[in-house]
Amino acid sequence: MNGEQFVLGALLHDVGKALERCRYFDLPEKLRKEKVNHAHAKYSAFLIQTLRSAQSSFLNPRLKDLFTKEVEKLVLFHHNPRTPEELILQIADWISDEEWEEDEENLQMYYKVPLLSIFSQNGENSKPLYYSLKPLDYETLMPTTKDTVETTNYKLLMDQMLTDFPMVDSLEKLIGILEIYFSSIPAQTTRFKTDISLYDHSRVTAALAHALYIDWKQDLLETNDFQEIKKWIEQKDGAIGFKDIFLVVEGDLSGTQNFIFNIPSKKAARSLKGRSVYLDLIPRYIAKYILDQCQLTPANILYVGGGNFQLLLPCSCEEKMIQIRKKVSSTLWDLHQGEIAFTLSSVKTNLEGIFSFPITLEKLHDMMIKEKQRRFWEIKEDLYDQLFVPKNEIIQEREHCISCGRKGTPYSDHDEVLCPICRTLVELTETLKNAKYLVEKRVSPDQRFSHSSVSDFFASLGYTISFVASLSKIKTEEKIYRLENMDLHGPDQSLLDGFLSGSFSFPNKTFDQIALTSLHSENNDKKTGSPRLAYLKMDLDNLGKLFSNITSKEKERSREATSFSRIRTLSRRIELFFNFYLVHLIRKYDPDQTKIYPVFVGGDDLFIVGNWEAAVDFARKIRESFQEYTGKNPMYTLSGGIVCVPYDYPVIRTGSLAEEALVASKTYLYPGEDTTVKDKVTIFNETLTWSELKIAWELGEKIAHTINQGNSSRALIHKISNSLNDFNPLIDQSNQKIIKPPAIWNFLYHLRNDRGIADLIEEIILNNIFRDQKIKNPRLILVANRFAEMKTRKAMV
Secondary structure, eight states, X not given: OOHHHHHHHHHTTTTHHHHHHHTOOOOOHHHHTOOOSOXXXXXXXXXXXXXXXXXXXXXXXXXXXXXXXXXXXXXXTTTSOOSHHHHHHHHHHHHHTOSOOBOGGGSTTGGXXXXXXXXXXXXXXXXXXXXXXXXXXXXXXXOBOGGGOOOOOHHHHHHHHHHHGGGOOSHHHHHHHHHHHHTTSBSOOSSBOOOSBHHHHHHHHHHHHHHHHHHHHTTSSOHHHHHHHHHHHHHSOSGGGGSOOEEEEEEEEESHHHHHHOSOSTTHHHHHHHHHHHHHHHXXXXXXXXXXXXXXXXXXXXXXXXXXXXEEEOGGGHHHHHHHHHHHHHHHHHHHTTSSEEEEEEEEEOHHHHTTHHHHHHHHHHHHHHHHTTTTGGGHHHHHHHHHSOOSOOOOTTOBOTTTOSBOEEESEEEEEEOHHHHHHHHHHHHHTTOOEEEEEEOOTTSOOOSOSTHHHHHHHTEEEEEESOOTTOOTTSEEEEESOOOOBOTTSOBOSEEEOSOOOOOSOOHHHHHHTTOXXXXXXXXXXXXXXXXXXXXXXXXXXXXXXXXXXXXHSTTXXXXXXXXXXXXXXXXXXXXXXXXXXXXXXOTTSSSEEEEEEETTEEEEEEEHHHHHHHHHHHHHHHHHHTTTOTTOOEEEEEEEEETTSOHHHHHHHHHHHHHHHHHOOOTTOOSOOOOEEEETTEEEEHHHHHHHHHHHHHHHHHHHTTSSOTHHHHHHHHTHHHHHHHHHHHHTTOOOHHHHHHHHHHTTTOHHHHHHHHHHHHHHHHXXXXXXXXXXXXXXXXXXXXXXXXXXX
């Protein structure tokens, strides 16, 4: 049995669970009589046996060679191992889902139990939500209540998957279809919580098994070691528990914000997308390169997105990582002279570490901090000449690149100069327009490159990539990945190699055109509004704490183990929201692609530019969607920073201001608080809760409507601002469940001629006393005023 055959068996070792729940297939008599502990192992072997015996034209010849008798036996006996390979798979299976959380409720109706949202498992007071038994798609990403989920589609789901099987010719494509069809299938439905999907369990098991298998083949692990490992997992005792058996690698891209936003405001929209996509692809292809060098599959990616990744590797790859680090660092230095850097850190972990994986991740994070403090140390022999030896290149006047300052030449027209690197970033943006696919071709990574194009980075790793709108000229040896779409089928219904998450599309508009979409026409054909842009930055709060909390219940139980698959499940569901669902949300909100420019979306954060009205409103919708996605679990919160500026304001400065606003949201303390409660948003230098932003938005709209309808003048805005001194004590009193009528009378006096607005603000105060809604920051009325002021401004167009 070779490595590919072993991984195939590991990926399909539990596929029998789905077959068994179909309650449709009958096992052959010989398989029924096999003395194995679990029926699903027989069904897994039955599927492989059936595929092996199918007509020669059914399976792709490349895949058919992998479906051997040995693979059939591997899945059949992975609970009753007889060979080293079967023992390795059993150990990986145990590590993947050690300590399933018990739940006797599901014992009887095992074939109708839906997949529980992982977010329902973390924290208290969260609403249990479930996923319908359907293929993974934008529409099925959002969980729902138990009484509305579909749980009886196993036969249909398996039929759909088997329809795609004849087109599978690689393990990568197999992983792709498993993700589509197994992401909504619970890995366990009897006696245990059903929050881990069959896809997540199968993928993690394959990753663990492949790493152990490679080290076994490299003689770093012996068969006797696996017997000792098995005993340790059962008893949590023995010296083998301290033997390093895995290498966990983290990669992180730094310098991204300056790199993306260090461009002239004029024609900024033309460059931003190319830069953000380039930075998005760097960690993806470094991860791909590492896996290729270590002869691993995408199953060994624990996480990728937001400029970083985590990989699970065999310990035997440690030496290779030294050369990979040097190659990556030297190539990025040659291209960007330190403007961006990619740091790789790694830690070895033993059984103790793998069963307390959040602690291992903390060690990995600490190592990453140390590695970032000595960036580019891998190429220290070459840095002296780069930094201190004078260059012969002479840059004349008007030859400075307007983005990076290096020597350039006129581009497009004579009012701007770009160096070769920045020129290719602009060209990358152009190729992304209307692109639907990424096409990848393997090349030799050993050839020399001019380092005058960003494509040289990927070529140095052995890949050429291009973005295309059509597949009409694609050759068979090239890999094809669909962009922003989970459908793995090409136009001719062939099976693609995968799909890429994140935002690759963008409006074909300049920033001034996007800003103008916030203007509104009046009856006299005049326009009102403020043609401003908003820069929105949001991210998930307390990510490390979330991983620690989700395993705390497991650690408290007697065996003190952590489910590796549960950690992977949480990570992937967060990734699916930011990388996929947000893209879907942007399309629904701005179908004409005129108001929102997604700079980057992925990982656990996002950066969006849009007309100020759309960006503020969309920020609220993102947060509402995330609450729905997590069942309003209070542990999962988002913080945001919004900056509203003229469309020609310096992009580099605005990017920094948005980051500062986000930091303010995460560190803001209300009077009397001594610990930070995140889940806030900062706008106009005011930090509000999301509910306060909603009230400010609605109040601002009411004020603007009153003014635009001619029922009041813009002097109303100033009256409300002047009432702030009287509004402050009212909010303080209402939070103490008291109210003093004279204080209300003083406040209402300012708005005596605008009773409708006065009633709205009075309602805010009364809600504070009699309802759950709590307003702590009275300056929200200043934010509302700013909204109203911008909505009612007479536009000079």
